[in-house]
Amino acid sequence: MSQPNDTPAFQPAVYVYEAPLRIWHWLNALAIVVLAITGYFIGSPLPTMSGEASDHFLMGYIRFAHFAAGYILLIGFLGRIYWAFVGNNHAREIFVPPFHKPEYWSGVLHEIRWYAFLEKEPRKYTGHNPLAILFMHFMFVWGMVFMIVTGFALYGEGAGLDSWQFHLFSSWVIPLFGQSMDVHTWHHMGMWWILLFVMAHIYVAIREDIMSRQSLVSTMISGWRTFKDQRKVDDGH
Amino acid sequence: MLETFYDVMRRQGISRRSFLKYCSLTAAALGLGPEFAGKIAHAMETKPRIPILWLHGLECTCCSESFIRSAHPLAKDVILSMVSLDYDDTIMAAAGQQAEAIVEETIKKYDGNFILAVEGNPPLNQDGMSCIIGGKPFLDQLTRVAKHCKAIISWGSCASYGCVQAAAPNPTKATPVHKVIHDKPIIKVPGCPPIAEVMTAVVTYILTFEKFPELDRQGRPKMFYSQRIHDKCYRRPHFDAGQFVEHFDDEGARKGYCLYKVGCKGPTTYNACSTIRWNEGTSFPIQAGHGCIGCSEDGFWDKGSWYARLTDIKPFGIEANADTIGIAAASTVGVAIAAHAAASAVSRAKANQSNQPVTTKGQGE
Numbered sequence: 119m120s121q122p123n124d125t126p127a128f129q130p131a132v133y134v135y136e137a138p139l140r141i142w143h144w145l146n147a148l149a150i151v152v153l154a155i156t157g158y159f160i161g162s163p164l165p166t167m168s169g170e171a172s173d174h175f176l177m178g179y180i181r182f183a184h185f186a187a188g189y190i191l192l193i194g195f196l197g198r199i200y201w202a203f204v205g206n207n208h209a210r211e212i213f214v215p216p217f218h219k220p221e222y223w224s225g226v227l228h229e230i231r232w233y234a235f236l237e238k239e240p241r242k243y244t245g246h247n248p249l250a251i252l253f254m255h256f257m258f259v260w261g262m263v264f265m266i267v268t269g270f271a272l273y274g275e276g277a278g279l280d281s282w283q284f285h286l287f288s289s290w291v292i293p294l295f296g297q298s299m300d301v302h303t304w305h306h307m308g309m310w311w312i313l314l315f316v317m318a319h320i321y322v323a324i325r326e327d328i329m330s331r332q333s334l335v336s337t338m339i340s341g342w343r344t345f346k347d348q349r350k351v352d353d354g355h
Numbered sequence: 356m357l358e359t360f361y362d363v364m365r366r367q368g369i370s371r372r373s374f375l376k377y378c379s380l381t382a383a384a385l386g387l388g389p390e391f392a393g394k395i396a397h398a399m400e401t402k403p404r405i406p407i408l409w410l411h412g413l414e415c416t417c418c419s420e421s422f423i424r425s426a427h428p429l430a431k432d433v434i435l436s437m438v439s440l441d442y443d444d445t446i447m448a449a450a451g452q453q454a455e456a457i458v459e460e461t462i463k464k465y466d467g468n469f470i471l472a473v474e475g476n477p478p479l480n481q482d483g484m485s486c487i488i489g490g491k492p493f494l495d496q497l498t499r500v501a502k503h504c505k506a507i508i509s510w511g512s513c514a515s516y517g518c519v520q521a522a523a524p525n526p527t528k529a530t531p532v533h534k535v536i537h538d539k540p541i542i543k544v545p546g547c548p549p550i551a552e553v554m555t556a557v558v559t560y561i562l563t564f565e566k567f568p569e570l571d572r573q574g575r576p577k578m579f580y581s582q583r584i585h586d587k588c589y590r591r592p593h594f595d596a597g598q599f600v601e602h603f604d605d606e607g608a609r610k611g612y613c614l615y616k617v618g619c620k621g622p623t624t625y626n627a628c629s630t631i632r633w634n635e636g637t638s639f640p641i642q643a644g645h646g647c648i649g650c651s652e653d654g655f656w657d658k659g660s661w662y663a664r665l666t667d668i669k670p671f672g673i674e675a676n677a678d679t680i681g682i683a684a685a686s687t688v689g690v691a692i693a694a695h696a697a698a699s700a701v702s703r704a705k706a707n708q709s710n711q712p713v714t715t716k717g718q719g720e
Contacts, residue, residue, distance in 0.1 A: 163616060167596055168598075172592070176597030177597040180597075279577065279581045293573055298583070298624070299623040299652065299658050302622075303676075307668075310677065310684055310685060314685060317685065325695075328703075
């Protein structure tokens with residue numbers, strides 16, 4: 119397609135997502151995939167195995183994969199929170215959304231209008247757009263916290279009364295929900311919550327990669343945000 | 356001078372040899388070291404007997420039935436003789452006014468120094484009229500006796516959590532003891548009924564050491580309720596291997612595979628059934644081929660199917676579990692995404708068409 123621009127120069131790309139954040143993103147994505155699949159099979163196990171019990175350890179391996187991925191998710195999330203402190207400004211966006219700023223909410227409204235086909239043109243952001251921040255913060259960050267807390271509460275039940283998992287999580291989470299089965303059910307619902315997030319996340323990432331005025335998918339691989347036009351960015355709106 | 360436990364036992368015709376056997380057996384049942392047999396014996400010989408008042412609210416008497424079937428005859432004889440001496444309207448000889456007089460007498464004689472054991476729970480609706488003891492609401496009796504007792508044992512899931520009479524919609528507003536009595540130490544011994552040996556061991560511990568055994572955060576004795584049925588289940592190897600009963604009449608059921616898929620609540624139920632078992636250690640539900648129904652857990656009647664792993668989620672209607680809700684939500688979002696993607700493609704195609712002649716607008720791709 120032709121380049122119908124006033125000025126010939128390209129807008130310089132911006133380094134948005136630093137390497138630790140990108141590694142975390144993909145590691146976390148992998149952990150979520152493993153957790154969702156193994157978690158589903160813990161709730162609804164595969165058809166029964168024949169032969170002697172000593173010949174198989176299928177459920178054991180599924181649970182091991184779930185627990186191992188759970189630890190990776192937890193450690194990764196803690197590392198991600200650490201990175202929110204020491205990383206660049208974009209590393210903080212989804213943790214501390216600027217809810218107190220009116221221009222943020224007008225940005226959210228604009229994005230909603232853009233998704234409802236009421237705006238002809240999207241705004242241009244170096245980091246996340248305002249709606250994305252809202253979505254990431256509530257669906258993802260709190261979803262992660264919920265899954266980690268309930269997940270480790272369930273893990274602590276098996277690890278036993280003297281385990282740190284029990285002290286930190288099971289001891290208060292299980293009575294809070296009523297009983298162990300309730301925590302299982304809510305943890306299971308949490309999986310679907312995260313899945314809804316993943317569906318929407320992947321869809322909008324691809325959609326905006328095509329339709330917005332900046333790069334999306336490649337940014338989470340290379341870290342660089344590139345822009346499709348030269349006009350100034352709308353950050354902060 | 357009050358009688359000691361030992362005096363009472365001797366009076367009941369229990370020999371010293373039997374008494375010592377009972378002490379070591381109880382020490383073992385409580386998970387204490389061998390040296391505690393001597394301590395229990397010493398305590399029982401020197402300490403004055405603590406009376407127990409055993410009250411019955413809304414209940415089915417399964418706790419009492421379980422209690423009198425304690426596997427170890429010594430424990431049964433000893434403890435039953437200690438308990439029944441005072442007040443337990445199911446098994447005491449007295450009835451009517453005489454029986455009720457025992458309550459007043461105990462309160463007067465042992466004020467602040469007796470144990471109150473509660474089987475069942477008080478209903479609060481209709482001024483407590485759904486459970487009448489001696490012409491008065493059970494709630495009155497419970498609050499009056501509780502005021503004078505030293506500590507409370509909540510027998511069974513009724514007293515601990517509410518159980519079947521508190522199941523939705525709970526028309527009588529049956530309420531567990533700890534939500535009615537707030538100023539006394541309460542130990543919960545849940546189960547429907549609790550295991551006989553657990554009950555006798557708890558009574559023995561309290562009578563012997565004059566304190567509760569170590570409790571967990573929910574007030575249950577850790578020695579019996581710190582692990583799930585699943586953790587010590589003899590069918591656990593089948594679970595780890597992925598060998599499940601799919602239907603109650605299949606090959607797996609005959610071979611004794613894990614009952615997880617047919618709704619066993621062992622993985623979420625804290626109790627000692629898989630170790631102590633029932634009826635003198637004969638069996639327990641899972642051994643008999645039926646999954647655990649989770650009777651010692653809070654609100655187990657309302658927690659959905661006993662025959663499905665994923666329990667029902669009530670506000671979403673009958674037969675809805677986490678997966679049906681999740682699949683419905685994911686399908687909705689999936690359809691919405693597809694529709695939105697299609698609409699996006701159309702609007703973009705239109706925009707491109709209309710944009711083509713307008714080259715000065717600066718909306719390049």
